[in-house]
Amino acid sequence: MSEQQEVVERELTMSRGMVEAIAHEMRANDEVFYMGEDVADYGGIFDSTEGLLDEFGHDRIMDVPISETAYLGAAVGAAQEGMRPIAELMFVDFFGVAMDQIYNQMAKNTYMSGGSVSVPMVLTTAVGGTYNDAAQHSQTLYGTFAHLPGMKVVVPSTAYDAKGLMHNAIRDDDPVVYMFHKRLMGIGWMPAPDGPKTPVPETDYTIPFGSADVKREGADVTIVTLGLHVHRALDAADSLAEDGIDAEVVDLRTLVPLDRETILESVRKTGTLVVVDEDYRSYGVTGEVVATVTDEALAHLDAVERVAMPDIPIPYARPLETETQPQAADIEAAVERTQ
């Protein structure tokens, strides 16, 4: 940062960062609107639209019936007409009732039309566990959305990233799935860890997709992760530093596109890879990251570990959820196994 630049001190919660970008884009472009369940008067169950109704009214901050197939599909249709809808799926787990509109329409129409149609919409959705909401309300499903081609997949971990990624998401001409972790939003009744609340400039700015962010530099081990687990990995790194292990933490920020170069550069430096994911272990993010490294930098790789949800539905009782969800201690243990 050059000395002429202003130092930003104002800190926002992640939800405020996200909402500020949406409000900015809505002011700039009448064709941007937001649809979802409980997004208007309630302000989003997870504060994703808090305050927007007051400024933009019910025509542009639209509560919808519990009809995900209809309103997500309607967002696809409006986007194909050239508008810029943002449609919210309250919990990502609810994708099941509307998956056809998401993956057979939203994700495929650009390609199937030979590029003659585009779908400039954002699908926002709440992800993640940590509060015992059990198997139908706690998943991240990062790998599911990243696996099916045609969607750009964004997973912010801080307020700064949330705002810049949202600006980019709304301006992008392609469908973007914007997955915000409930535990990071800064909701009063679900206290966030310290990390996601960051300084955020009042001006608009974009963060390009496919640019991972090194949240902590280190020489001994590369921890690649996203979402909530960026913060758990940073906690683990602090603790490992006391044992003389210097961990680098790479926040992917987007899964599609995936910034493979930043991962490879880090592993070429440290020689050791630990991938941490709140999604299921098999056929997912951890496997993709490890394969990226073995494809391109096998000679540099001395040790590798994955830390992820086991391949089971997420259980309800606290000891069971804690057992299955990767904790900072699990990350530390995985790093120690590589040393």
Next chain:
Amino acid sequence: MVAISELQEMYTDMVTARHYEERLQEEYLEGKQPAFDISAGPIPGELHLAAGQEAAAVGVCQHLRDDDTVTAPHRPHHVAIAKGVDLKRMTAEIFGRESGLCRGKGGHMHLFDPDVNFACSGIIAEGCPPAAGAGLAAQKRNSDSVAVAYLGEGAIDQGGFFESLNFAAVHDLPVVFVIEDNDWAISMPKERVTDVDDGSQRAAGFDMPGVRVDHDDAVAVYEAAERAVGRARDRNGPTLMEIQVHRRMGHFMGDPQTYRPEDDQTAATERDSIDRLEADLRARGVEDTTIKNLRDAAEDRVEEAIEWAKDQPEPDPETAHEDMFANPPSGVTDTDPEFDLMGGDD
């Protein structure tokens, strides 16, 4: 006229369910004060309570047997109680304990009690297709059991609901779809998301009877359900019912309900189907002491269930990895084949 013994059974289930929800509310909020933190306190996760919706549960389930199937949505306790789900083990499940109905894996939105064919799901309207499936099984097996799917009025705009109505109608399945209309889908009042006041009108498009009970009254529900369940049991096909109920609490515990006018919240507590049934009992000559005894016994049963549940151990973390499949991952194949394939080279 409904037999007094049946009225007393319904009354017992209603006061059980009401007391249960009020006590769970207290237990849930313990440890979440002064600042509400969803991940604190003795009961994990979200909690959707059904105080004010008891008439819909008891009026229908009074006609059901253990072999009849019920699916409920995310707000399931009153229906579970009316269906005869094991109260102690249900409570242990809600507290996330090892001896819970689902060994602590399901939680309050995902309760399963196969002994009385009860299940619930946290995904809106998604109990409708499995209820149709239970009806299909009964039909194929030539049994006279029936299935009931409970859903909220917010669920009647969901695809799974429409498809299930059609599937049940076209196959004449023994299913009753019961819409509990509490006027609110979280913060969305019915009129803002559905263009009919009476959800039972949806039935017309599927050539099945649609009936609305527009006052929150267990006896009226009982009478309407008698025809609907009877029609299903007699293999005359499905019925869609809508019952006006009242949401006396927030959508979930911790819901500030700032979107909801105060007079609507007050009205929901003033129209009480339990008081109404109690008045009916008195009018039929049931003594005050009898009513008090029923109520006391119900409250004692709830206290006992909560005490028992809180005494149960939490599950061993390792059990998280159990119950993934009914059979081993390899399937049922555990023997060497007793044949050789022609041309096999080994």
